[in-house]
């Protein structure tokens with residue numbers, strides 16, 4: 001799937017409904033309770049095997065009963081989740097809720113099976129995020145809060161009826177968004193928090209939003225007052241989250257929230273910058289005609305993973321913090337040969353590295369990743385001069401010299417080498433894709449550095465620039481060699 005296509009659909013590629021919209025007719029055959037809400041349009045188009053929405057049946061998304069039944073059936077069929085929510089409560093659109101869960105999974109970038117601890121602020125009657133999150137990720141443990149008694153009671157019974165003991169639901173009686181009970185255990189650390197706050201500041205705000213909306217929601221968006229309205233609207237809510245996050249710092253690794261209005265994204269980012277929180281990232285979730293946004297920030301020095309940054313639309317790029325991904329293109333026969341050269345260069349720079357997940361086709365991988373940890377800046381001109389002088393006179397290894405004369409630094413990054421079907425440089429544009437395929441020696445690759453840990457962006461960039469220049473020098477001397 002090309003990046004362009006991804007941005008158009010807006011749905012996360014790990015979302016089970018990505019390029020696979022629900023078939024209402026099939027669903028109604030499986031669950032007769034849905035049948036009264038599904039219409040089959042007997043138009044000529046739909047009968048001619050055109051797999052448009054007509055062929056899958058039609059549901060009136062403005063009918064709360066239809067929407068709730070659809071939600072029940074999708075959860076039952078695709079996640080074995082049995083839900084029960086009051087008709088007047090917010091009915092969670094499942095594909096959209098999954099987009100947020102998939103993005104959190106990207107942010108955590110967890111290759112191990114270690115337990116992941118998360119918080120869902122304002123879980124609602126459905127308890128939807130914990131139910132979906134823990135159903136997809138057996139290693140997730142979630143605490144869910146809400147201020148509303150009825151929502152808490154339904155959320156508890158939804159967790160219970162699904163026999164999920166990895167979800168704890170607690171009423172928040174305080175005015176804090178992160179109530180004290182979350183941190184009672186001094187040792188407790190959370191990997192993330194998520195939140196779908198009430199979007200609006202009052203009834204008028206709801207009306208204004210419905211009338212002037214660039215992206216009208218395709219489904220009825222009804223809920224109780226607590227679900228829809230909060231003092232100051234969503235921006236005030238998320239600003240309070242930011243303020244409280246300053247107090248709790250790294251006890252939560254990633255603070256995240258969804259935002260219902262595009263303008264709120266700018267307001268929240270401006271606020272993060274005012275608070276000098278520059279380790280943040282954002283994304284767009286799209287389902288049908290409805291767009292939602294999400295923002296994540298951290299008080300730690302671990303950066304958002306590469307995958308979590310892939311779904312930022314072009315319009316949003318200008319809002320992102322300084323680039324965390326730097327790349328260049330190079331020639332080489334295979335990903336493996338390029339990776340070997342990269343490993344040699346990293347060894348020479350005393351940069352520790354270990355292999356990350358390879359692309360699935362392991363025989364001829366089209367992409368490989370190295371996780372790199374730097375303990376000294378060995379590449380600056382000054383360091384190289386010191387190292388050359390000290391190594392020439394003594395009997396110590398370069399590593400021993402570096403450890404004794406260079407100050408420690410904190411910098412981690414991933415190096416990703418992938419096969420590029422087409423080069424972007426003018427020189428390489430002339431090579432057609434077919435030539436590349438026919439003659440692998442002419443293949444073009446992308447070497448990509450993703451900054452993962454550290455506070456000094458200049459250090460990351462200088463490491464990348466030095467690596468690139470050495471790599472290109474080595475390549476051209478190899479080409480010149482007889």
Ligand SMILES: C[S@@+](CC[C@H](N)C(=O)[O-])C[C@H]1O[C@@H](n2cnc3c(N)ncnc32)[C@H](O)[C@@H]1O
Nearest residue numbers: 092122123124145146147148196197198226227
């Ligand atoms: C838009 S609803 C989201 C419900 C559910 N998470 C979902 O996505 O469908 C917002 C929820 O936040 C709750 N809420 C509002 N202020 C809160 C606070 N300070 N702490 C916890 N929950 C809060 C509301 O009661 C409501 O259930």
